[in-house]
Amino acid sequence: ALPIVLDSPDKVFPVLREAMRPDHDKEVRKNAILSVALIADRINRRKKVLNDAAIMDDLIENSGDDEPLIRQVCAYTLGIIGSDQAKDRLIVMLDDADRNARLNAAVGLARNKSTAGISVFQSVLVEIATPFDPTSITAGNETERTVQINDTQFQNSIRLRTALQAIETLSDQLTAQQRTELVRSLEKVTEYDHLQRQFRSRASTVMQTLKNSK
Numbered sequence: 001a002l003p004i005v006l007d008s009p010d011k012v013f014p015v016l017r018e019a020m021r022p023d024h025d026k027e028v029r030k031n032a033i034l035s036v037a038l039i040a041d042r043i044n045r046r047k048k049v050l051n052d053a054a055i056m057d058d059l060i061e062n063s064g065d066d067e068p069l070i071r072q073v074c075a076y077t078l079g080i081i082g083s084d085q086a087k088d089r090l091i092v093m094l095d096d097a098d099r100n101a102r103l104n105a106a107v108g109l110a111r112n113k114s115t116a117g118i119s120v121f122q123s124v125l126v127e128i129a130t131p132f133d134p135t136s137i138t139a140g141n142e143t144e145r146t147v148q149i150n151d152t153q154f155q156n157s158i159r160l161r162t163a164l165q166a167i168e169t170l171s172d173q174l175t176a177q178q179r180t181e182l183v184r185s186l187e188k189v190t191e192y193d194h195l196q197r198q199f200r201s202r203a204s205t206v207m208q209t210l211k212n213s214k
């Protein structure tokens with residue numbers, strides 16, 4: 001039944017718009033926004049673009065929400081939609097206070113062949129130069145700290161993997177100067193002993209892709 005619902009946005013959008021309202025629980029809001037992303041993706045597969053003014057207005061409004069998680073999923077969804085209005089908002093979100101919202105905005109732009117968020121990917125490559133210090137997590141009891149440490153390490157891995165994929169995707173859109181700067185940063189990443197071998201290897205592959213691009 002789910003595909004049928006997703007192929008009938010006119011019927012489901014009013015429900016999703018209500019669920020996105022700030023007076024609902026953030027998980028409810030998050031799932032509603034991600035449902036819009038699923039619908040937009042199905043529309044994209046038909047070589048069309050989601051065109052619903054009310055939904056776009058709600059997404060843009062929610063992309064300025066006080067809750068970072070909501071801004072993160074809005075950036076992701078706007079990137080899937082990929083309309084001019086969505087891309088304009090993503091460019092604004094490159095300056096978001098939350099690092100994952102900024103990354104999602106940059107990835108959304110990259111998905112639409114825009115290099116506007118390249119500085120965000122550069123910042124990810126720079127931030128991993130400093131090894132994560134588990135002792136920096138001090139809040140909570142031992143169990144809570146362990147959970148926070150594991151979550152932080154996982155998030156850092158996801159951020160690096162995502163940035164590397166986006167850089168590779170944009171390889172043919174980059175200017176010569178952007179490629180040179182990224183190659184320089186990637187070369188450093190390949191030499192970081194504190195990174196897992198798989199990430200150093202992936203960085204090396206992306207670096208070679210940039211060198212081979214014209």
